[in-house]
Structures are given as C-alpha cells and as structure tokens.
Amino acid sequence: MNNNSAKAGFLRIIVTMLLSLGIGALFIIGIGENPIDAYMALFKGAFKGKLRFGTTLAGFTPLLLSSVAFAVAAKAGAFNVGLEGQIFLGGIASAYIGINWTFLPKPVLLIVCFLGGALVGAAWGFIPAALKAYYNVSEVCSTILMNTVALYITSYLVSGPMSAGTANAQSHPVTVNLYQFMKPSSANVGIFIALALVLLVLFMLYKTTWGYKIRTVGTNPDHADYVGIDSKKVFIGSMMISGALCGIAGCIEVLGVHGYFLNNFAAGLGGNGMLASLIVKNNVAGAPFMAFFLSVLKAGAMGMQQSTGVPKALVDTITAVFIIIATMETLIQFKEKAKKKDKKEA
Amino acid sequence: MSEYVVTMSNIVKTFGHVQAVRHGEFTLKKGEIHSLIGENGAGKSTMMKLLYGMYPINSGEIVIKGKKMDHLDPKTAIEHGVGMVHQEFMLVEELTVLENIILGFEPTKGMKIDFDAARKEVQKYIDQYDMEVQLDKKISQISVGEAQRVEIIKTLMRGADVIILDEPTAVLTPQEAKRLFEILKNLREDGKSLVFISHKLDEIMDISDRVSVMRQGQYMGTVNVEDTSPLDLTKRMIGREVFLNIDKAYGKAGETILEVKDVWVSSNKETSKIRGMSLHVKEGEIVGIAGIDGNGQSELIEAITGIRKVEKGSVILKGKDITNLTPKKVRDAGLAHVPEDRNKRGLNRTMSIVDNLVAVQLDEEPFSKNMMITKANQDVYAEEMVKQFDIRPTDYNLPTSALSGGNAQKVVVAREVNMKKPLLIASQPTRGVDVGAIEIIRNTLEKAKKEGAGVLLVSAELEEIISLSDRIVVIHEGKITGELLASEANEENLGLLMMGGKESK
Numbered sequence: 001m002n003n004n005s006a007k008a009g010f011l012r013i014i015v016t017m018l019l020s021l022g023i024g025a026l027f028i029i030g031i032g033e034n035p036i037d038a039y040m041a042l043f044k045g046a047f048k049g050k051l052r053f054g055t056t057l058a059g060f061t062p063l064l065l066s067s068v069a070f071a072v073a074a075k076a077g078a079f080n081v082g083l084e085g086q087i088f089l090g091g092i093a094s095a096y097i098g099i100n101w102t103f104l105p106k107p108v109l110l111i112v113c114f115l116g117g118a119l120v121g122a123a124w125g126f127i128p129a130a131l132k133a134y135y136n137v138s139e140v141c142s143t144i145l146m147n148t149v150a151l152y153i154t155s156y157l158v159s160g161p162m163s164a165g166t167a168n169a170q171s172h173p174v175t176v177n178l179y180q181f182m183k184p185s186s187a188n189v190g191i192f193i194a195l196a197l198v199l200l201v202l203f204m205l206y207k208t209t210w211g212y213k214i215r216t217v218g219t220n221p222d223h224a225d226y227v228g229i230d231s232k233k234v235f236i237g238s239m240m241i242s243g244a245l246c247g248i249a250g251c252i253e254v255l256g257v258h259g260y261f262l263n264n265f266a267a268g269l270g271g272n273g274m275l276a277s278l279i280v281k282n283n284v285a286g287a288p289f290m291a292f293f294l295s296v297l298k299a300g301a302m303g304m305q306q307s308t309g310v311p312k313a314l315v316d317t318i319t320a321v322f323i324i325i326a327t328m329e330t331l332i333q334f335k336e337k338a339k340k341k342d343k344k345e346a
Numbered sequence: 347m348s349e350y351v352v353t354m355s356n357i358v359k360t361f362g363h364v365q366a367v368r369h370g371e372f373t374l375k376k377g378e379i380h381s382l383i384g385e386n387g388a389g390k391s392t393m394m395k396l397l398y399g400m401y402p403i404n405s406g407e408i409v410i411k412g413k414k415m416d417h418l419d420p421k422t423a424i425e426h427g428v429g430m431v432h433q434e435f436m437l438v439e440e441l442t443v444l445e446n447i448i449l450g451f452e453p454t455k456g457m458k459i460d461f462d463a464a465r466k467e468v469q470k471y472i473d474q475y476d477m478e479v480q481l482d483k484k485i486s487q488i489s490v491g492e493a494q495r496v497e498i499i500k501t502l503m504r505g506a507d508v509i510i511l512d513e514p515t516a517v518l519t520p521q522e523a524k525r526l527f528e529i530l531k532n533l534r535e536d537g538k539s540l541v542f543i544s545h546k547l548d549e550i551m552d553i554s555d556r557v558s559v560m561r562q563g564q565y566m567g568t569v570n571v572e573d574t575s576p577l578d579l580t581k582r583m584i585g586r587e588v589f590l591n592i593d594k595a596y597g598k599a600g601e602t603i604l605e606v607k608d609v610w611v612s613s614n615k616e617t618s619k620i621r622g623m624s625l626h627v628k629e630g631e632i633v634g635i636a637g638i639d640g641n642g643q644s645e646l647i648e649a650i651t652g653i654r655k656v657e658k659g660s661v662i663l664k665g666k667d668i669t670n671l672t673p674k675k676v677r678d679a680g681l682a683h684v685p686e687d688r689n690k691r692g693l694n695r696t697m698s699i700v701d702n703l704v705a706v707q708l709d710e711e712p713f714s715k716n717m718m719i720t721k722a723n724q725d726v727y728a729e730e731m732v733k734q735f736d737i738r739p740t741d742y743n744l745p746t747s748a749l750s751g752g753n754a755q756k757v758v759v760a761r762e763v764n765m766k767k768p769l770l771i772a773s774q775p776t777r778g779v780d781v782g783a784i785e786i787i788r789n790t791l792e793k794a795k796k797e798g799a800g801v802l803l804v805s806a807e808l809e810e811i812i813s814l815s816d817r818i819v820v821i822h823e824g825k826i827t828g829e830l831l832a833s834e835a836n837e838e839n840l841g842l843l844m845m846g847g848k849e850s851k
Contacts, residue, residue, distance in 0.1 A: 226691040227705040228674035
C-alpha cells in the first residue's frame with residue numbers, strides 16, 4: 001500500500017467518525033437532550049480521571065488484539081468469526097497454567113501463561129482453517145459454531161473442575177499477575193504487550209516473506225499456488241496467528257484485568273473486534289484506531305447515561321450509523337470506479 | 347447511398363501509448379461475408395469493436411448505411427442494425443436460453459413478460475436460419491456451439507443486419523464450426539452482411555466473399571476470395587519481417603528433460619478430459635502443442651506443473667518423478683511456467699511489479715534473508731528486468747493492474763525465463779498482447795532454447811507454433827492426433843490433425 005492511499009484511508013475514517021457522531025447528535029436532539037453536553041459527558045466518562053481513563057484502556061487492550069487478529073486472518077482471505085472462542089480458550093489455558101504450574105519461577109510462569117494462551121488460541125484457529133483448506137468447510141460457519149463450543153467448555157470448567165466455589169462462576173485466582181499501573185482501574189501492562197504485538201504483526205505482514213505470502217494468498221490464491229506458495233498452509237497459518245493473538249488477549253484479560261478466569265468475560269469482544277477491522281477494510285494499521293474509537297464510545301457511554309438523560313444505547317446507535325456510513329462509502333468508491341471505467345472506455 | 351452498408355476509413359485508435367490501429371480501412375457490402383484477418387494484436391478485433399461503438403475512434407470516419415457516425419456507442423450501433431457476437435459470450439448462465447434472448451427488451455403483457463410472444467418471435471429465426479436451440483434449457487446446460495447460436499439469435503432479435511463475429515470458431519469443435527458456417531451462409535442468402543474475424547485460413551477460404559488483411563494495426567488490402575490463396579494470405583498477414591526471420595537452430599536437441607507418460611487428467615467439468623497422452627521435450631528444443639482451444643491443453647499443462655491432479659500415468663522431469671507433486675516441488679525440480687491466464691494465475695494484480703517479479707524466488711537470497719524481505723536487492727533486480735524486457739511504465743512499485751496486457755505479460759515472462767530453469771512451459775505466451783511484446787516474448791523463448799532449456803509451447807496461434815517450434819504435437823479432444831517436425835508442418839496438415847484427422851480436404 002502506498003502512502004497516499006493510507007493517508008486517504010485515514011482521512012476517510014475520521015470523516016466517517018465525525019459524520020456518525022453528527023447523526024448521533026440528531027438523535028440526541030430528538031430525545032430532547034443537548035448533544036454537546038451528552039458528548040462532553042461521554043468524553044469525560046471515557047477520559048476524565050485515572051479510573052475512567054484506565055478502564056477505557058483496559059477495555060481497549062483486548063479489542064485491539066481481536067481487531068488485529070481479525071485483520072490478519074482477513075489478509076489471507078479468512079473470515080475469522082471465531083475470535084471470541086479463541087479468546088475464551090486462550091484465557092482458560094492461561095488461567096490453568098497460572099493457577100497450577102506454581103513449580104515454575106514467576107517470570108517463567110508468566111511467559112508460559114502467554115505461550116499457553118497463544119498456543120491454545122492458535123489450535124482453536126487451526127481446526128476451522130484446516131477444515132476450510134482441505135475439506136472446503138466454510139470457516140464462517142465453523143467458527144461461529146466453535147464459539148459456542150468454546151464458551152461451554154470454559155463455563156463447564158469454571159463451574160466444575162476449576163471452580164473457585166464462589167457464587168459467580170469463576171476460577172481460583174492465578175498466581176501471577178500483570179502489573180496494573182492505573183489503580184483503581186484495571187489498566188495493566190498488557191496494553192504495551194498488545195501494542196508491541198500489533199507492531200510485530202505489521203512488521204511481519206509487510207517486511208517478511210511470511211507476510212508477503214499471506215497477502216498473496218489473500219488476494220489471489222490461484223497465483224499463490226502457481227508460484228509455489230502453498231495457499232492452504234498459509235491460510236491455516238494466518239488463522240493460527242489470528243487465534244494466537246486472541247489467545248493472548250484472553251491471557252491478558254485473565255492475568256491483567258480479573259486475576260482469575262471469569263465466566264463469559266469476553267462476550268462481545270469478538271464481534272466488536274471484527275467490526276473494528278471490517279470498518280477499516282481489514283487494514284492492520286487502521287484497526288487499532290477503530291478499536292480505540294469503539295472502546296472510548298463504550299467506556300464513556302455509562303458516564304453519559306449517568307450525567308445526562310441520554311441512554312447508553314445511543315452508543316450502539318452511533319456504532320450502527322458508523323457501519324452504515326462505512327459501507328456506503330464503499331458504495332461511493334464503487335461508483336467512482338465505475339465512472340473511471342466509463343471514462344476510460346468512452 | 348453507396349454499395350456499402352459500412353465504410354470505415356482512415357481509422358486510428360490508440361490505447362495509452364499503444365497504437366492498436368494505426369491505419370484502418372474497412373468496407374462491407376450488403377449480403378456478403380467479409381473476413382478480417384491478421385495475427386493476434388493486428389488490430390482486427392479492435393477495428394470491429396470500434397464499429398460496434400465499444401471504444402471511440404481517435405480519428406477517421408465510420409459510415410453506417412450512408413450515415414456518418416460521430417458518437418458511436420453500442421446502443422446507437424444496435425439502433426443502426428449492427429450486432430456483435432463476442433469471443434466471450436455475454437450470457438447469464440442461470441437463465442434459460444429464451445430468457446437470455448429477450449433479456450433487456452422483453453415483450454410485455456400488462457405487468458408480465460409475454461413469453462409466448464417471445465417464443466414465437468424467436469422460433470421464427472430458428473426456423474428461418476436452421477439454428478437449433480433448446481429454448482428452455484439453462485445456458486449452463488448447453489454446449490458452446492449452442493450458446494453461440496443463442497448469441498446470434500440475440501443480435502437478430504435486436505434487428506441487426508450487420509453481424510460481427512469475433513473469432514467464432516476458436517471455441518468450436520469442427521462439427522460445430524461446420525454447422526456455424528451453414529448458418530452464416532443462410533444469413534448471407536437472406537441479405538445480412540457479416541464480418542468474420544479469424545486467423546484460420548482454411549475457414550476463411552471456405553466462407554468469405556472478400557478478405558481484408560491487417561498487420562500491426564495497419565490495413566494491408568482487400569481481396570476477393572477467388573483471387574487469393576492461403577499462401578498469399580499468409581504472406582500478407584505475417585509479412586516477412588516480423589518473426590519468420592527468427593533464427594531457428596535445428597537439431598541441437600540433447601537429453602530428454604520432460605517426459606509425460608500415458609497421462610490421464612480430469613477437467614473441472616469432465617473426468618478423463620485427457621486420455622492417455624505421452625510426449626517428451628529435450629534440451630534445446632521447442633515442442634509446440636497445437637490444438638483448438640479447449641481440447642485439453644490447459645489441463646495437460648496444469649497437470650505437468652502440479653496445479654491439477656494426474657489421474658493416471660506419470661510425469662518425469664530431469665529423471666525425477668514429479669507426478670502429483672506440489673507446484674513448489676515441481677518448480678524446485680526445474681520448471682519455469684508462463685501460465686495461459688496472466689490475470690488469474692500469472693500475476694497478483696493487486697501487488698506491485700517488483701513483488702510480482704520476485705514471487706517465485708522470494709525465499710531465496712538475495713530477495714530475502716532469514717525471512718526478511720530485502721527490498722533494496724529486489725529493487726535492483728526489478729530495475730534490471732524493467733530495462734531488459736522494456737516493461738512500461740518503468741516505475742516498478744506500481745501495481746501490475748496498471749499495466750497493459752503486453753507489459754503485464756512481459757512481467758510474467760521476465761520472472762519465469764530469467765531463472766534459466768531446464769524446462770520452460772509457455773502457455774499462450776502472446777495471447778492478447780501487442781506486436782512489440784509478441785516479438786520480445788518470442789525472441790525470449792528462442793533465446794531460452796538456445797541456452798539449452800527445453801521449451802513446451804502451447805499456443806492457439808498456428809503460425810506462432812510453426813515459426814517457433816522444432817517439433818509439433820497436435821492434440822484433439824484430449825488425445826494426441828499427430829506429431830510433425832516443424833519443417834513438415836503447415837496450416838493445412840496441422841489443421842487437419844487439430845480436427846481429429848477425420849475431415850479431409
């Protein structure tokens with residue numbers, strides 16, 4: 001991708017953001033509230049004070065990873081709806097290791113927790129990818145189904161064998177934690193790990209032969225096979241990278257935010273991650289910004305509801321408007337293309 | 347009004363920097379079949395697309411039925427009775443034949459489509475010209491020949507009396523071609539004027555009244571068919587200067603590089619499309635595979651290169667059995683491959699020229715090191731390739747989708763040939779590219795051969811096969827029908843074998 005189109009893409013995201021906020025404002029006026037007050041409250045709810053800003057960051061971390069995870073899979077042509085399941089299973093693996101493998105010295109244990117989460121996430125990504133590559137089973141269907149399977153596996157574990165015996169379905173606390181630097185919020189160093197991983201993914205995609213192969217398979221699998229790139233293996237590989245990123249997201253949630261495995265903790269992370277990535281057309285560099293925007297909206301919504309009469313469901317409306325505009329924008333692009341084509345032929 | 351229904355004079359048409367038609371002349375009389383011939387890229391299809399209004403002309407004049415056409419587009423062309431049957435059919439696979447024919451101007455009765463009226467109307471044409479089609483079958487269920495008849499009926503239904511047929515026989519079996527000719531003759535008797543684009547000389551001699559020749563975008567004259575011969579037409583069509591002067595080195599063939607032994611291969615649609623083919627290629631020779639498109643060439647090449655499964659039989663490359671190995675392993679065993687479809691396989695159109703140039707050797711130094719892409723080295727290489735193969739534009743960071751057909755193909759050829767692999771397979775290497783690129787590509791193949799590579803060449807262009815190959819293998823319906831030395835081959839005997847050797851002259 002050249003610089004210009006990246007810049008234009010970035011500009012488009014900003015314009016879309018403003019537009020959707022503008023339409024949101026109309027809704028707010030419609031229910032008789034002042035949009036400026038509401039947005040100020042939303043902004044404050046997301047950024048004002050250690051607790052609020054920290055909470056925003058803590059919510060941003062897993063979304064960042066899941067959005068990039070989706071984008072990586074998409075780069076190879078895979079539609080990974082299974083983010084959530086991969087997060088759950090990665091999380092439970094990390095929790096298991098963090099609780100039970102106390103024979104390891106703490107720093108090692110921490111690393112092993114991450115590795116375990118990544119590995120299990122990758123394995124959960126491998127299954128639908130292999131089914132798709134070798135048996136042409138739609139990865140969309142299988143990942144959706146596998147999300148439910150993953151949720152039930154973890155639910156069973158934390159209410160049965162791994163249960164802490166509390167009223168909530170949750171595991172015993174893990175013995176290692178990620179440092180929380182904005183107490184009392186649960187923002188933790190996991191965010192830096194996540195950011196580093198995103199940079200690593202970007203580097204991988206555009207500077208290594210792996211990335212080249214992933215991009216080739218995603219844009220023209222026939223060409224890939226012809227030049228000697230095994231499109232099936234690359235497809236599976238990218239799904240595994242995607243799964244690993246999700247697994248790590250789960251690990252950060254368990255070690256950094258909760259300190260134990262909380263049943264159903266990742267609900268919505270998959271969908272939102274997908275959303276963030278899709279809106280920026282699976283641009284790995286753009287997805288983090290989108291993920292941040294969504295987290296801010298989400299984190300600020302509660303504050304907005306509390307200090308103004310605007311219900312927090314408005315945020316969902318804004319998100320929905322956002323999606324509509326983003327898709328319309330592809331429509332506009334399509335029209336422009338058609339026009340250009342006409343011109344060429346005319 | 348003159349005796350001509352169509353007059354095109356002093357036509358010039360350029361696409362970017364490529365002059366597709368430098369000087370075009372064409373006239374069409376009422377009730378004649380006028381053939382337009384020339385090699386690929388000679389501008390014959392472009393001339394007719396100009397007449398059909400698909401592109402505007404840069405300069406010149408088009409007169410249809412006495413009326414000078416200033417702004418011609420397909421809609422006005424149709425209104426003036428010009429219809430075109432394209433090389434690739436424009437039919438909706440999932441609709442029935444009848445629905446396809448009336449698509450876009452359905453006769454209506456109230457809010458409903460009046461299928462009965464439509465059927466009657468269509469039936470009229472079917473009876474009149476003896477064009478048997480099954481009106482209620484879906485397009486996906488009928489043969490290519492039948493689909494072509496549907497296209498012809500479509501143009502008639504739209505009131506065409508000037509019908510352009512762009513290489514109509516390229517996709518047909520001999521029987522179907524014969525059938526088509528009957529129909530064309532019926533149409534002529536009825537006073538329709540037909541333009542027949544082809545480069546198959548025997549067909550042209552058989553069906554035309556007059557023949558116009560184009561070469562490199564230039565009009566080379568028109569002759570009555572009684573006053574000419576295939577040999578005469580070839581001379582006019584190819585000229586001496588283009589590639590007949592390729593300095594062919596005979597008899598230096600060395601060890602066998604590729605051996606295909608009794609290979610059976612399925613196509614996407616039918617099992618055992620190729621039934622027991624055997625051939626071999628030696629060092630320093632070009633073996634041409636001649637055949638009508640769709641007789642198993644694609645499947646054979648895909649099977650050799652590891653893209654398609656071999657059902658039965660074996661493929662041996664440099665003494666190594668490569669049957670059903672992955673494309674990567676076949677390449678490692680010594681294959682370079684220019685595929686038939688540069689847009690589908692040959693290139694990744696979204697990626698840059700340099701990315702495409704290194705695609706095959708990406709994992710090797712100097713193009714990458716420890717999995718890191720070494721962009722600087724790739725740039726040096728790309729710069730050299732762009733120069734050597736005259737790829738334009740020269741900015742190798744542009745996506746290949748920005749390239750013209752000829753330049754895009756040069757990227758593919760540059761990538762494949764430069765590796766100097768012992769076996770080079772070139773499938774339709776010059777299809778749809780301009781004359782300049784054709785020359786560069788053909789010379790490159792010849793050079794690869796001189797340097798000791800074994801070259802397997804598949805081409806729909808008989809003259810390309812004849813002028814480049816040392817040996818020619820002819821295939822028909824998945825079987826080899828004959829093998830000739832290039833020195834013994836001519837359009838006649840190859841054509842006969844291509845049709846299965848059944849029909850004799």
